[in-house]
Amino acid sequence: MKTPANYRRNFWSAAFLMATSAIGPGFLTQTTLFTQQLLAGFGFVIAVSILIDIVVQLNIWRIIVGINKPAQEIANALFPGLGAFLSLIIIFGGFAFNIGNIAGAGLGLEVITGMNIRICAITSAAIGIGLLLAKDASKAMDNFVKVLGILMIGLTAYVAFAAKPPLKEVIYRTVWPVKPDWKAVITIVGGTVGGYICFAGAHRLLDTKSTAPYELKQVSAAAVKGILTASSMRILLFLATLGVVTKGLVPDPSNPAAGVFRLAAGEMGFRFFGIVMWSAAITSVIGSAFTSVSFISTYHPFLEKNKRGLMMAFILLSTIIFLWVGKPVDLLVWAGLINGLILPLSLLILLAAVQFKRISKSYQHPKWLTISGVLVALCLAIIAGQVMIR
Template sequence: MDGATSTDESTDGERRAVRLRVPPLLGAAVLMAMSAAGPGFITQTASFTVLYGASFACAVVVSMLIDIAVQMNVWRILGISGQRAQDLASKVFPGAGQVLTVFVVLGAIVFNIGNIAGAGLGLHDLLGIDSRIGAAISGCLAIAIFLGKAVFTAVDRVMVVLGLVKICLIIVLVVVTAPPVGQAVVGVVAPHGLPFLPILTLIGGTVGGFITYSGAHRLIDSGITGADNVSRINRGALTGILVACVLRIVLFLGFFGVVATGVHLANANDAAGSSFLAAFGPVGLHLFGLVFWAAGMTSTIGNSYTTATFLRSYAAPIRRHMNRTVIVLVALATVVFVAAGQTPQSMLVFAGAINGLVLPIGLAIILWVALRRRDLIAHHTYPKVLLGAGVAAWLFTAYAAVVSLTSIGSIFH
């Protein structure tokens, strides 16, 4: 009788655990989407919305189209091959995997300092504590997630919860500000005075660098690979893209709602925080702090995890101790920011330029596999429409890379 009761309780516990578990596909999708929506993305969206108003909607839509073309190709090729980007690249061109890894890791390490800084600034606005103390607390919380045994389960849950916090608070901002959607729609098809730079910046900050591979690498770690799983792979990619697009749209609309009222922002250098302050009053700064902290945390976790998946190909200890590698990466970013007190702007510009190179290089390899190395994807029949969209995205990002390179020299003057 006691044995039966024990078994029943154990079964109930397992069922509860199953209900609380985030499905691997959703986990991969949310990791990709939330990694793209870091502090830099929020700051860029707010600043450009203030500068260009409804016309910035065009940049948002273009970045979404590029995101769809890139992610659908990356998820499909990496998912079917079952190989991470650097390993697949090495099989296509000798040394290409190492080159791709160097670019990804360099950009990711620098941007992770910015991510942890964003989390620290978020806690400063939320709780009024020093941003360096906030960064140290945030870094310790991120490290704690990777100390347990069920790391993937913990990461998936944290990303989903923090993602929901971000999206819900931003939706509240949209509801309160009631943006003129009609003007935004006109801005999409007929932008006025919108230069190319905001489009390039938004694409680099939401699709480039480690972000390109975060969801696909998480998918591979979940074991969802091979041509037999192509429908699940596509579903995961589409879910991630949908979440990312919703976040982009509501974030722009929220800030545009404030801009459209003509209100004078309290701090033009902090357009994002000032927008929340204008919309909600004094409590708005605390709400913004929560959003910014959640953005910093999700991007820090996604960045560190994806960087470790690249490094694992070149060192056996990293493969055996992925958790520790992620912890080291988080700790490194935290210590650098706490010691410096700020993230040097020149480093962020340099990392942005590096990320501008990562996207076309990695995408070129992905598209080459679809065109000429189908043996690496089990001779899968590749959709021509998807391939065409990928080529169009590559042409755009290749041009963006050339423009991005021009910023490297300027930071040393």
């Protein structure tokens, strides 16, 4: 049965929500810092992370949509209470990221307007909450993330072109790095599909409450589109940063991503950074709030009925904590690592659950995805363990 044409936009909405949830302030900060450390060799890290991301998303999207239940319900079906535990760690990771997202939104709007960063953070949070107050909040949210997603990728592409990176060196080191950095791999994977991010798209598809069954081939295609969209942004920012640092220029350590845009394209580039940072941050604020709330709203009809209110409260609390602790630059990198640690556990739970007919019902998960998913989860767990020991 083919998916009706009027449902096809749901796939793009889910893909963009996943991608823009990933492309936040932490994403920009991680990419810039690791490029400065690894230079062209960071291309290898990106290539490996894309392959891992695709395996992770194909498994998670297909299992959730195939079984037609959110991740926490699948986990509870595997073992009572496991879903509550999964919800707890996902919300913790999402909350850690969202404080950074609010900080990034304030920083981006500060660059654009010149206002105080705290006022900019409050203004950004108000915009996010206002979007949720719209009559058709889901449609408004979908359109919002699509437009801003396209805008920030386009502006970053301009800056990458202006930076003139050494493309031959990038290609060579992507295939043959000087020394693979596995901490960078798990941090980048965590920043792209770790924690709540890997569930954003699949939970968005469930939230549409489609009356027609989704074709799993199209679900897979949407999952891959989401990864490629997020990865295109990472590649462009990597090229822009590399073009700057290989010329001997040093971005501002207090705000490395902004420094890259300014050094590559002057004051206009700096203003572009403000737009990109704000777009990345505010879309991630929405994605984090939506996905985190989707992990608790199924526990009681009252919570399900008041999802929008919970999302607003999530954004408001994140803003209050940011105003209290200040700008958490280090948190942006560590949040990616935290979510990278959560990822293998989340993936293994779903892979274990889908093996039981009482849970999967009529859905049959492809064996090649199960095997590749288990291998990826175990590799990530080993790398995470080594990183923690160090």
